[in-house]
Amino acid sequence: MPDAHEKQLEELLAHPSVWRGRSRAAVETFPTGFAALDAGLPGGGWPRHGLVEILTPHPGVGELYLLLPALAALSRLAPARWCTWVSPPHEPFAPALAAHGVALDRMLIVRTHLPLWAHEQALRSGACEVALAWLPRASPRAVRRLQLAAEQGRALGVLYRSQKYACEASPAMLRVLLEPLANQHGARLSLLKSRGGTRESIDLTWASAAAA
Amino acid sequence: MRAQKTLFEPGDVSAAPSVLRVRPAPPPPTGPGSEGQAALELDPRELWVAAHVPHLSLRALPRDESGAPLVVLDEARNPRIIDADDEAQGAGVRVGMTLGAALATAPHIDARPRDTARELALMQRLAGIAATFTPQVSIEAPDGLLLEIKPSIRLFGGLKELCRQLREACLADTVLARGGTEPHFTLAPTALAALAAARAGARCFITDPRQLPARLKLLPVGVLRWDEDANARLLGMGVRTLGDLLRLPRAGFAKRFGPARLADLDRLQGRRADPRRRLARRERFRTRVDLDHEIEDHDRILEVLRPLLDELEQFLRSRQRGITALQCRFHHYRAAPTTCALRLAAPEADATRLQSLLRERLANVRLPEPVRRCELRGGALTERPLASRPLWSPGERGHAPANEMPALIEHLRARLGAEAVYGIGCVSQHRPENAWCATEPALAPVVSASHAGAGAGDVSRSPPFRRPLWLLHVPEELDTQRGWPRRGGVLELLAGPERIENGWWDGADARRDYFVARDARGARFWVYRECAGARKWFLHGVFG
Numbered sequence: 146m147p148d149a150h151e152k153q154l155e156e157l158l159a160h161p162s163v164w165r166g167r168s169r170a171a172v173e174t175f176p177t178g179f180a181a182l183d184a185g186l187p188g189g190g191w192p193r194h195g196l197v198e199i200l201t202p203h204p205g206v207g208e209l210y211l212l213l214p215a216l217a218a219l220s221r222l223a224p225a226r227w228c229t230w231v232s233p234p235h236e237p238f239a240p241a242l243a244a245h246g247v248a249l250d251r252m253l254i255v256r257t258h259l260p261l262w263a264h265e266q267a268l269r270s271g272a273c274e275v276a277l278a279w280l281p282r283a284s285p286r287a288v289r290r291l292q293l294a295a296e297q298g299r300a301l302g303v304l305y306r307s308q309k310y311a312c313e314a315s316p317a318m319l320r321v322l323l324e325p326l327a328n329q330h331g332a333r334l335s336l337l338k339s340r341g342g343t344r345e346s347i348d349l350t351w352a353s354a355a356a357a
Numbered sequence: 358m359r360a361q362k363t364l365f366e367p368g369d370v371s372a373a374p375s376v377l378r379v380r381p382a383p384p385p386p387t388g389p390g391s392e393g394q395a396a397l398e399l400d401p402r403e404l405w406v407a408a409h410v411p412h413l414s415l416r417a418l419p420r421d422e423s424g425a426p427l428v429v430l431d432e433a434r435n436p437r438i439i440d441a442d443d444e445a446q447g448a449g450v451r452v453g454m455t456l457g458a459a460l461a462t463a464p465h466i467d468a469r470p471r472d473t474a475r476e477l478a479l480m481q482r483l484a485g486i487a488a489t490f491t492p493q494v495s496i497e498a499p500d501g502l503l504l505e506i507k508p509s510i511r512l513f514g515g516l517k518e519l520c521r522q523l524r525e526a527c528l529a530d531t532v533l534a535r536g537g538t539e540p541h542f543t544l545a546p547t548a549l550a551a552l553a554a555a556r557a558g559a560r561c562f563i564t565d566p567r568q569l570p571a572r573l574k575l576l577p578v579g580v581l582r583w584d585e586d587a588n589a590r591l592l593g594m595g596v597r598t599l600g601d602l603l604r605l606p607r608a609g610f611a612k613r614f615g616p617a618r619l620a621d622l623d624r625l626q627g628r629r630a631d632p633r634r635r636l637a638r639r640e641r642f643r644t645r646v647d648l649d650h651e652i653e654d655h656d657r658i659l660e661v662l663r664p665l666l667d668e669l670e671q672f673l674r675s676r677q678r679g680i681t682a683l684q685c686r687f688h689h690y691r692a693a694p695t696t697c698a699l700r701l702a703a704p705e706a707d708a709t710r711l712q713s714l715l716r717e718r719l720a721n722v723r724l725p726e727p728v729r730r731c732e733l734r735g736g737a738l739t740e741r742p743l744a745s746r747p748l749w750s751p752g753e754r755g756h757a758p759a760n761e762m763p764a765l766i767e768h769l770r771a772r773l774g775a776e777a778v779y780g781i782g783c784v785s786q787h788r789p790e791n792a793w794c795a796t797e798p799a800l801a802p803v804v805s806a807s808h809a810g811a812g813a814g815d816v817s818r819s820p821p822f823r824r825p826l827w828l829l830h831v832p833e834e835l836d837t838q839r840g841w842p843r844r845g846g847v848l849e850l851l852a853g854p855e856r857i858e859n860g861w862w863d864g865a866d867a868r869r870d871y872f873v874a875r876d877a878r879g880a881r882f883w884v885y886r887e888c889a890g891a892r893k894w895f896l897h898g899v900f901g
Contacts, residue, residue: 205880209826209901227762235827235899239781239793244821249781250799255769256777266768272761325879330822330900352822 172318172340175301178214185347186319187340191215195318196292196302200311200337204234206323207332208305210351212277217246219274219301226274226300229253229267232260234279261287268294268302277303289316311337326350404507404516404564405548406523408483408540409555413500415440417475425467430456432470439471473499483533483540484636486526490519495633501555502540503548503633516564520544545569547627553580553599566627573625574600581621587614599625642672642680642735651690651727655719658687658728659712665733666715670708672735677743679704682736683711689726697722700775702800703763704741710764717771763800787859788867789828789897825883825898832895835884842884842894848874851881856888873900 174190176183183189191197191212201208220228228251230237239249253273257263264278268291276295283291288304295302304317311322320337331350410416414429426445430436438459441450448463456468480496487494490513493505506519513519524542527533533540543561545551550569554561557576563569576599578591590613596602603622611619623629644665652658662685673679683699697718705711769778779795786792835842842848853872860867868888875881883898 203878203880205882205899205901207901213826227765229765233827235829236793237781238789238824238826238828238898239783240789241821241824241826242781243783244824246821249783252781253766253798254779254781254795255773257769257773259773263769263773266765270761270765270768272765327879330881 175215175219177211178218179211179349179353181347182334182349185336185345191301192318194295194299194301196288196295196304196316198288198304198306198310198315198317198320200306200308200320200322202308202324206325207330207349207351208323211321211323211332211334211349212275212303213242213245213247216275217248220248220251221246222274225251227251227253227272229255229264229273229276231255231264231267231276231278232257232280233277261291264302264304265291265294267298268300269298271298271300273298273300275301275303277305279305285314285316292316292318402507403505403546403548404510405545405551406504406506406520407497407543407545407548407551407555408487408502408504408527409543409552409558410479410483410500410502410540411558412440412442413476413479414471415442417472417479418469421467423467425465426450426463428459428466428468429471430468436468436470438468441466476500479533482530483527485638486530487523488636488638489526490523492635493633494636496636497552501552503552505548505633516544520562545572547625548631548633549581549621549625550627553625556580556582569626570600570603573603574598578602581625583618583621587618590614640676640738642669642738643733644668645730645732647730648728651729653724653727655716658719658731659716661731662715662733663708663712665731666708666711669711669733669735670706673706673738673741676738677741678738679706679741680735680737681705681739683715684734684736685715686732686734687724687728688730688732689724690729692725694732695722695724695728699771701763702766702770702798704739705767706741714767714771717768720772762798766798766800787857788865789824789857791860793828822900825881826901827899829897829899832885832897835894835896837894842874842886842896844876844882844896846877848876848882848884850874850884854886857885858888869895871897 172188172195173193174186174188175193176190177186199208199211216228219225225248228247230252233254237252237254242252243249251274255263255267260278260280261283264276264280267273267276278291283304283306291302291304308322311320315338317338319339322335322337323332324335325332326348329350330352331348333346333348335346336344415427418427418429420427426448427442428438428445428450429440431439436456438450438452438454438456440452441459445459445463445466448466450459450463450466454462459466459468476499477496480498480500480502483502484494484496487502487504491504491506491509495503497503504523506516506523510516510519513522520542527540541555541558543551543554543559545554545561545563546566546569550573551561553573553576557580559572559576561572563572578596578599578601579588580599591597591602596605603626607619610622620629624631646661646665648661652661669680669683681701681704683701685697685699687695687697689695697715699711699714699718701714766778778798780798782794782796784792784794835844835848837843838847841850851873854870855872856868856870858868869885870888871883871885873881874884881900882896883900884894884896886892886894
């Protein structure tokens with residue numbers, strides 16, 4: 146009999162709206178393309194909708210390589226939605242993106258002095274699968290707005306920020322800190338915030354990404 | 358009853374001919390007029406209304422106050438008179454006279470060349486009225502108009518009622534009435550017959566094709582508007598009316614006058630299809646509102662524009678069309694009007710959306726003075742695909758995204774400018790700065806299978822980590838330390854050199870040695886050294 150009660154309890158706790166501290170939240174995810182990272186992230190991949198913050202000490206750490214396998218796969222879905230780049234620091238180099246398997250015709254670049262507004266529009270519209278944004282600064286309130294917009298538009302919002310914001314509270318779903326590895330072309334990734342992910346840092350090399 | 362039924366049994370061969378013999382045999386064909394009478398159906402497939410404007414060239418010319426008899430000349434080098442008003446005719450001027458002869462007959466006439474542009478404008482105005490009754494309207498240059506009205510009969514409550522309304526609408530128009538241009542209307546089962554009767558000014562209101570030959574019989578040959586030579590030859594043969602013409606033997610007629618003329622006669626009698634090109638009307642939405650008082654506030658302006666936008670939406674919806682360009686003009690007291698133009702990625706007809714786009718656009722517009730009048734001008738009307746609203750919200754349950762992308766692009770562009778939003782594409786060029794291009798975002802749905810092909814081309818086969826993900830707009834010159842590049846500290850060169858030497862023909866000659874470099878913090882860069890000149894080092898890309 147105790148077995149039956151335990152089973153019932155398990156069923157109850159498996160309900161998606163019940164969230165326990167150590168358990169993994171039931172979110173719709175998409176594989177990152179890195180097996181080690183998939184194992185560490187809640188749900189086994191990037192969330193399909195919500196806001197992800199990627200913090201780096203300085204640009205050029207590999208913050209884009211981290212997303213490329215997922216970006217390539219998402220841009221090739223059957224009814225592919227768009228990927229919007231809001232005020233990127235430089236020009237995304239089309240031949241390199243194509244070499245990584247990204248479908249260029251689903252990319253949209255937005256150059257603006259209002260990155261917060263543009264990012265929110267892109268997330269809320271429902272037209273984008275992913276919206277990447279490079280913001281010089283964003284208050285927690287603004288980040289909260291973006292998180293809500295991403296949930297409403299069912300899009301994955303990615304926010305690239307400097308490491309110095311790591312100590313600030315953030316309403317983002319997932320916060321990731323990237324640091325360069327000394328002797329490999331890769332980075333060390335630590336999850337600052339995740340709903341039920343691992344706490345350890347994960348070493349990734351970019352060339353190890355599964356072929357998209 | 359039962360006996361009759363057995364009569365038509367398929368197996369009963371002997372009964373069939375006896376039934377057929379009841380019908381009278383068709384009369385043997387004798388001329389172009391009577392062959393194949395049986396081909397005509399009792400119920401006409403088409404019903405054409407023709408409107409002919411008599412003395413159009415005369416009517417199109419504006420009258421002046423002097424009241425001198427008006428005479429219209431053609432555009433030939435030695436002008437001849439093509440039309441003259443009653444007074445001039447009374448004074449002895451005849452159509453076809455040279456100008457000299459006419460002046461000798463009546464020196465006080467006012468002779469003017471014909472104004473084809475005004476004639477066309479008048480006919481287009483008439484066509485515009487006719488188009489409210491049927492979409493199939495065509496102008497028969499210069500002075501005829503054809504309408505196919507069969508599909509509209511029920512809508513307007515019967516044939517008689519439709520014709521009455523059409524006539525009244527044409528007579529009620531002020532511009533047409535001012536010129537005294539009263540068109541003559543006829544109805545016939547073929548386009549050419551209606552037109553011929555209208556040109557002759559004959560009464561013709563027939564729906565039965567069988568009555569057609571009798572009606573056409575008395576019309577003069579001239580109504581077909583064949584050239585002078587053909588008319589003269591027909592006159593020489595003693596053929597004066599269409600009845601005479603239709604009695605001529607077909608083969609001989611075709612030999613003498615050509616197959617094109619014979620085809621004309623066939624069209625006249627409905628034996629040959631006579632499709633007419635529909636008049637495509639160029640419509641534009643244009644409206645304005647004069648304000649009681651001057652306003653400056655953008656929100657108030659949008660409030661004022663709202664009824665105009667609603668009107669625009671009505672206009673577009675009734676035509677199932679959309680616009681891709683909209684211009685708003687604000688008139689001031691002294692300053693030149695301010696214009697605020699909106700370009701849309703996809704045809705749009707929704708007032709609320711247009712208003713929200715205008716709001717974004719207006720935020721960037723500075724008004725020099727308060728606004729006294731607002732004017733709205735729509736661009737060309739384009740086909741707008743009508744789609745039903747999806748059950749799922751976009752992206753949900755694998756539902757295809759609907760029209761969100763054009764909306765997003767317009768929204769961003771309205772605020773940030775058109776060049777701020779773009780897509781990217783590959784160009785097969787060796788110089789990195791030329792190897793990509795900004796493109797117009799591809800809004801058409803793309804089949805995912807074709808993704809790999811068109812955009813990527815040869816590049817997708819190149820190894821993925823050879824090129825950086827970021828390219829600097831302008832290469833950044835690097836400091837050097839004993840000939841080696843520095844950025845923060847000395848850069849460690851990991852790979853290279855890779856020489857790119859290209860572009861001597863277009864003035865942007867590039868000879869560079871590219872290296873992959875790493876700085877002390879672990880960031881990877883794409884740097885190059887010039888092969889000529891000062892051999893400086895530049896930073897060109899970042900491996901993101």
